Amino acid sequence: MNETLKRTISGAVYIALLLTSILFSTESFIILFGIFLVITIYEFSNLVHLNKIFSILFGILLYSVIVLISHYNKETTLYLNNLFNADFYLETNIQQLDLVLLAVTIVIAIKCILFLFYDSVQKISISSKYLYLLGYITLPFVFIVKISFGTNDYNPKIIIGLFILIWTNDTFAYLVGKSIGKHKLFERVSPKKTIEGFLGGAVFAAFAGFLISKFYIQPNPAFSSKSILIWTIIALIVSIFGTIGDLIESKFKRIAGVKDSGSIMPGHGGILDRLDSVIFVAPIIYLFYQILYYVS
Numbered sequence: 298m299n300e301t302l303k304r305t306i307s308g309a310v311y312i313a314l315l316l317t318s319i320l321f322s323t324e325s326f327i328i329l330f331g332i333f334l335v336i337t338i339y340e341f342s343n344l345v346h347l348n349k350i351f352s353i354l355f356g357i358l359l360y361s362v363i364v365l366i367s368h369y370n371k372e373t374t375l376y377l378n379n380l381f382n383a384d385f386y387l388e389t390n391i392q393q394l395d396l397v398l399l400a401v402t403i404v405i406a407i408k409c410i411l412f413l414f415y416d417s418v419q420k421i422s423i424s425s426k427y428l429y430l431l432g433y434i435t436l437p438f439v440f441i442v443k444i445s446f447g448t449n450d451y452n453p454k455i456i457i458g459l460f461i462l463i464w465t466n467d468t469f470a471y472l473v474g475k476s477i478g479k480h481k482l483f484e485r486v487s488p489k490k491t492i493e494g495f496l497g498g499a500v501f502a503a504f505a506g507f508l509i510s511k512f513y514i515q516p517n518p519a520f521s522s523k524s525i526l527i528w529t530i531i532a533l534i535v536s537i538f539g540t541i542g543d544l545i546e547s548k549f550k551r552i553a554g555v556k557d558s559g560s561i562m563p564g565h566g567g568i569l570d571r572l573d574s575v576i577f578v579a580p581i582i583y584l585f586y587q588i589l590y591y592v593s
Contacts, residue, residue, distance in 0.1 A: 303564045306563075307562045308565060315329070326442070331364075336569075337438075337569045338356045339559075340569045341549075342430075343559070347430065355435070356434065363439050367443065368442070368446065399440070401436065403581075404432070406433070406577065406580060408432075410541060413486065413541070421552070434576065437575075440579040440583045441456070441579045444456065444586060454514055458531075459575065463535055463575055465498075465501055466536050467574065468501075469502070470498030470540070471498075474493055487544055487547045495536070499536035502532040507525055510524045538578045539578050541577060542576065545577065546573035
């Protein structure tokens with residue numbers, strides 16, 4: 298089969314599966330990303346040579362427990378209150394847990410950035426591998442689920458908007474870089490990325506953020522300018538940290554001596570190749586949400 302056709306078909310199947318699960322229900326969205334997490338852990342374990350069975354069990358247990366506690370806390374709290382005739386303040390504890398998990402993830406994200414820019418060692422220690430498994434792979438999937446709930450209920454428009462921004466940034470970074478790119482962005486890790494491509498992706502992502510806010514999110518007219526600003530900032534976060542996330546995965550692959558993290562998507566590579574940007578961006582977007590919530 299023609300490589301371009303193969304790439305188009307597998308990409309279309311991936312997008313259709315993604316959109317269907319997000320739009321169908323909260324549960325289908327959570328289950329799909331649980332499956333993506335399992336595949337991603339498997340691929341990451343191959344890259345860094347971790348025990349696959351232990352890593353998958355660890356990841357899926359952590360993901361399941363946190364998601365169940367976080368997003369069914371109202372029902373759980375009501376049930377416990379009725380059962381014991383007492384007041385349980387589970388929601389407050391969950392907020393504290395979220396902040397702890399966010400802090401852990403951000404610290405490990407910083408370690409990933411240091412690993413990318415400053416660590417020239419071609420062998421990763423066992424302790425670092427498990428830290429990356431926790432904060433670079435597993436916890437970001439938790440935050441992908443969390444940001445889709447915004448400040449209240451599940452809102453599929455938020456996560457779809459985020460993916461649109463990532464796809465826009467990636468597509469135009471590639472097109473602009475291929476057309477006019479001359480200055481390498483980070484050649485020793487990703488020789489094809491250029492500064493011109495990065496800037497082009499950021500500009501078009503910001504424009505996409507404006508369009509998403511104006512025509513898709515459909516904000517209250519009284520807050521339209523605020524919503525546009527928020528989504529433009531999110532677009533810039535996606536451009537900067539999505540690119541860093543892509544470069545970090547490229548470094549893992551370079552150390553492992555492979556082109557792709559896997560082969561589950563013909564023409565595209567593995568699931569980690571498709572989600573490397575969003576898993577690095579998700580905790581930063583969640584942090585941005587928290588700052589907006591506390592400021593407002």
